[in-house]
Amino acid sequence: MDSSLIRSNISRYVALDDREIEFLESILIPRPFKQGELIVKGGEQARYLMFVNSGYLMTYYSDKDGADHVIQFAAAGWWAGDIYSLSKEPYTLYTTKALCDGELLLLPRPAQHQLFENYNKFERYFRLVFQNSVIKHQLRFVESHTQPAEQRYLLFTATYPNMEKYVAQKYIASYLGITPEFLSKVRKKLLQK
Amino acid sequence: MDSSLIRSNISRYVALDDREIEFLESILIPRPFKQGELIVKGGEQARYLMFVNSGYLMTYYSDKDGADHVIQFAAAGWWAGDIYSLSKEPYTLYTTKALCDGELLLLPRPAQHQLFENYNKFERYFRLVFQNSVIKHQLRFVESHTQPAEQRYLLFTATYPNMEKYVAQKYIASYLGITPEFLSKVRKKLLQK
DNA sequence: CGTCTATTTGAATGTACTCAAAAGCGGTGG
């Protein structure tokens, strides 16, 4: 298993010693995935934290009318959006889908507890991960209420330069909080400029 | 100083022993505030985490055009929205304003480090606080893109039953992501029913 | 009481949505 990506990610927040790295590697489970695969479905038990080792994923909420609302995209080096199901809730609300072939590193729930009990550096690491995630969510929220759709789309393409190759436009529209039809019109208008 | 509220809040996540409580109390600073007071202004140094011991606060972002965008309201027993400035960033983007008289408990930045270094229960506590905050932000985001303004307003009044007594409507409008004028019309329509 | 700000109201406008139909695109099987 190649744990270099997750190790370098963690080392941006806390310094791990050999013992901690060894333990981490002993509990991570490599999990390859194929394009289009539904890795976790909304309503299922949330059994793992998912670190993206390679490839692209997205996490979305399917409402009662069957409409999907994209919460987050995740590239290699990110935790999948459904990281949040390590809460008390045993079931996740969100579906996680592969946008191309790739590999996850799974951190099973029981192992999470071991990790937190025995190595409090990981507690800190995840505190910082969540903390930064909250900050990003706040910014995204402010953006979504200050900028019109066109600006938000431009911001998206700047932030996720490669994502458009992998994601159907309707999911980008969903992420931006607009309809696919309207995104199509926004793009047309931008191309004419 | 009355630390009963913060202790009972923390005890929902981790059990503190006497030593830990004593230390916590030794580093918290009571800070009374008056209605309308700007407790922290956007652009200033973020020097404290702020726990609301009594009263109501709100946290907002003022954009370059001078428009305010409310991120969060906070009642007694909550951490103020600007909790997020315990990150690496030395300055906060957000302004925190008192909506009535009340009292904060301040947790200064240097004391945060002591807390995290010496008592890893607090690390866990804040991990869980952030974790739950992320979950709430995600839900709020999905709501704001699935429900029309009228629904969001009803949800708001149900979620924060007393808040309307303290908050100017224009700030509720801002929190909901609509203009004050439109909120006024929404309310009128609801009253006619 | 007067001033300042918040709220209400109305008219005109704009942004984004719905619905429906056509065009494009990718994969599968004959």
Add this chain to the structure above:
DNA sequence: CCACCGCTTTTGAGTACATTCAAATAGACG
């Protein structure tokens, strides 16, 4: 290899939700 199927994207017309601007009214505070 081409034809067909299903799904995504585009396009257009009509509509709805929400905004802007302006003016009138109401409330809060000194």
